[in-house]
Amino acid sequence: MPPVAGPRVHRVSVVTIAFLGVFVAGVLALIAGDLFYTSPRAIADALQSPEVRAAIRLSLITTAATLVLVVCFSIPVGYALSRYRFPGSVAIDAIIDLPIVLPPVVIGVSLLVFFRTSVGQWIESLPLLQFVYTPQGIVLCQFMVSVSYAIRASKAAFDGVDRRLEALALTLGCTHGRALRWVALPMARNGLAAGAVMAWARALGIFGPLMVFAGAVRMKTEVMPTTVYLELSIGRIEPALAVSMLMLAIAMVALTLIHALGQAHRWWGT
Amino acid sequence: MIRIRDLSLRAGDFSVRDVSLDLATGEYFVLLGPNGSGKTLLIHCLCGLLRAESGSVEIDGHDITHVEPRLRHIGYVPQDYGLFPHLNVARNVTFALRAAGLRYADALREAGPLIETLHLTRLLDHSPLTLSGGERQKVALARALALRPDLLLLDEPVSALDGPTRAEVLAQLRAVHRQFAVTTMHVCHSIDEAGTVADRAGVMIDGRLVQSGKLADLMEHPANAEVARLLQVGWKC
Numbered sequence: 001m002p003p004v005a006g007p008r009v010h011r012v013s014v015v016t017i018a019f020l021g022v023f024v025a026g027v028l029a030l031i032a033g034d035l036f037y038t039s040p041r042a043i044a045d046a047l048q049s050p051e052v053r054a055a056i057r058l059s060l061i062t063t064a065a066t067l068v069l070v071v072c073f074s075i076p077v078g079y080a081l082s083r084y085r086f087p088g089s090v091a092i093d094a095i096i097d098l099p100i101v102l103p104p105v106v107i108g109v110s111l112l113v114f115f116r117t118s119v120g121q122w123i124e125s126l127p128l129l130q131f132v133y134t135p136q137g138i139v140l141c142q143f144m145v146s147v148s149y150a151i152r153a154s155k156a157a158f159d160g161v162d163r164r165l166e167a168l169a170l171t172l173g174c175t176h177g178r179a180l181r182w183v184a185l186p187m188a189r190n191g192l193a194a195g196a197v198m199a200w201a202r203a204l205g206i207f208g209p210l211m212v213f214a215g216a217v218r219m220k221t222e223v224m225p226t227t228v229y230l231e232l233s234i235g236r237i238e239p240a241l242a243v244s245m246l247m248l249a250i251a252m253v254a255l256t257l258i259h260a261l262g263q264a265h266r267w268w269g270t
Numbered sequence: 271m272i273r274i275r276d277l278s279l280r281a282g283d284f285s286v287r288d289v290s291l292d293l294a295t296g297e298y299f300v301l302l303g304p305n306g307s308g309k310t311l312l313i314h315c316l317c318g319l320l321r322a323e324s325g326s327v328e329i330d331g332h333d334i335t336h337v338e339p340r341l342r343h344i345g346y347v348p349q350d351y352g353l354f355p356h357l358n359v360a361r362n363v364t365f366a367l368r369a370a371g372l373r374y375a376d377a378l379r380e381a382g383p384l385i386e387t388l389h390l391t392r393l394l395d396h397s398p399l400t401l402s403g404g405e406r407q408k409v410a411l412a413r414a415l416a417l418r419p420d421l422l423l424l425d426e427p428v429s430a431l432d433g434p435t436r437a438e439v440l441a442q443l444r445a446v447h448r449q450f451a452v453t454t455m456h457v458c459h460s461i462d463e464a465g466t467v468a469d470r471a472g473v474m475i476d477g478r479l480v481q482s483g484k485l486a487d488l489m490e491h492p493a494n495a496e497v498a499r500l501l502q503v504g505w506k507c
Contacts, residue, residue, distance in 0.1 A: 168352045170339040171317045173369035173417065182369075186356045 031248065038241050046242035054219045055227040055243070059204060062135060062223060066142040066203045070150045071196050073143075078154020078195075079184070083163065099148045107144050108209025111137075137214040138221060142203035149202055153195025157188035194261040201254035205247060271295055272421055272453055277315060277325035284311045285477040288325070293421070295330075296451045298444075300464040300485070302500060303474035309457040310349075312474070313423045316455070317346040329420045340369070345414030345422045345452070349429060351406045353398035359409050360394040366417045377416075384412045387449060388442065404435040408442065415450060424456040428463060440466045461489075461501055473497045 046052060077096070086092055099107060114120045115132050124130050131137040161184050169179035185192075207225035214221045216230060224243050231240040272293040279286050286308045293299050303309045314320040316327060318339030326335045334342050353362050360378060363385060367377035385391055388408045398406060407427060414422060427443065428436040444467050447454055456467060464471050464485055472482035473493075481493040492498035 164348065165352055165354060167319050167339075168346065168348065169354075169365070169369075171319065171342070171344065171346045172366040172413065173340045175340060178369060182365075183354060187354075 034241055034244060034248070038238050042238045043242040043245060046239040047246070049239060051218055051222065051230075052227055052239055052243060055222045055224050056246070058135060058138070058221075059223040062138045062142060063200055063203045065139045066146065067196060067200045069139070069143050070147050070199045070203075071192075073147055074150035074154045074195060074199070075185075075192060077151050078156075078192075079158050079180070081151070081155045082158035096148055096151055099145055100152075103208065104145050104206055105208030105212060108141060108212030111140065111144065111209065111213045132213065133215040133217070133221060135214075135221060138210055138223060141209040141213050142206055145206045145209060146199040146202040150195040150199035153198060154188075154192055157191025157195065158184060160191060161187040190261045194258045197254050197257050197261075201251055204250060271328075271330055272455075273326075273328040274316070275326045275328075277312070277322055277327065279311065279315050279320055279323045281311055281314075281320060284308055286312045286315060287477040289474075289477075289479045290325075291472060291479055291482060293453050293455065295453055298447050298454045298456065298467055298469045300456045300458060300468035300471040301474055302459060302461065302464055302471055303457075304459060304500060307474045308477040309474055310425055311477075313346070313425050313455070313457060316421070317344045317423055318342050319346075343417070343420045345417070345419035347407075347410045347414045347422070347424050347427055349426045351398075351410035353406055353409055353413075355397070355399055357398075358394065359390060359396050359398065359401070362398060362409055363390065363394075363412045363416060365413055370417060381412065381416050384415055384450075387446060388412050402435070403431045404439055407431065407439050411443070411446065415446065415452065418450065419452060422452045422454045424454065426458050427456065429458065429460075436463075437466075443467055459500070473500060475500070 047056075081093075081096070112132065115124060124132070129136065131140050165187070166179045166183050169183045170176070174182060205225060207229065210216070210221070210223065210226060211229075216222060216226045218230065222230065224247055227243045228240045228247075231237070231243070272291075274289055274291045277286060277289045284306060289312060291299075301309050301312070311320065315322050318334075318337065322335055326333055328334065329343070354365065357365070361374075363381050364372075364374060364377035367380055368374060372380060385394070388411065390405075390408060390412060393401065393405060393409070398409060401409065411424075411427075424443070428439050431439060440463065443454075443456070447467075456464075458464060468485050470483060471485045471488055473480050473488065475496050481488055481497055488497070489501050489503050492501055492503060498504065
């Protein structure tokens, strides 16, 4: 909005900016509290422990696998939602958004119950598809919790691509598939990348469903959020803080990337 | 030879009803009509972006009524030019050639004469977002012509341009038409524009092709009062 004539400072600006300041100060105070509670040396030492290193390694491996799955699903699903009309599209939209609004632990419970059914047990009888209390289960939990974010981002990205340009590509000799690859995908790439980063960061941070579905077995199904919980439960605050700081840094990098990709305004209107 | 017979379709509030028209090979035909008369709908149907409900379209005896757009061999320049903003000018111009299987370098060589004719050489590395309206128009024209289509469809190609640029682009359209001898259908609602480029013209009102022929004949003997009003000439019952 262009500046209007008259005083730059008025009651509305003062009150709203004061609320903004209080919120930002609150978050910064939490981060500062974490930073000053312990020393960098203690954090560095904590990061050397075999349990913490194993948790970081497993987090990176599982979230990388989740990222691949999320990208493979979210791009076609987002494209279909953006381009085609379905009967019952309101219900489909609600189903896609369900993992965003559900408490994550409910997803863990639902997965656990599903794999107690005959269909779930048949899936688990197949090679490499054992999920309950396994690293594959971690990937499944991460995927279920994070994929909706990527699908929403993917739909928004394709909505932003003028579909007439894809139609025009057809008149220039493209098949529908090539129009998607040559026009829609490259034009939506920033939104797709930002959605993938968002989903990856979300996957890295989930905890509740993992506790229920994959367990918290040290060095086996232990990922970074699990480490924070396990270390705190035995009163070792330095390792818990060290992993928390690492996750905080990763979250900051992820959000910076999303903003750099210019997509934040599409999701949050910033 | 382009042969359109009894072509009908409807999309939203717009319709094309029983349009029949023949275009001779190499002819420059201007389709005149007020806003909402169905001109753009007809163009979209001809290039395959909308499905005809009835009637037929033939090019040199081949029925293309239900052929998918990529196989029609029809070039289309939309009103807003429709340039791909993520590709530079060179990649836009060679788009159809690459879709036809040519490698980029070969496609650029193939499009060379067209690029020179339209004076696009200095713009090849530019993004379409940085071009003027006239330059965008030329890039869109080059892209549509790169595969030497059997029919070129121009949807109000100069409506977004200012006076001097409009005259320049119209002259260029005529020059390109002469050089490449491509059958052209040019949609507009300006009688002056039609007079500058048309071999023949037609008038479309409420989805129907009401009259077609030499522009001078249309102006001299308008079929009805609406045609006369559109052509800005007098009408006698």
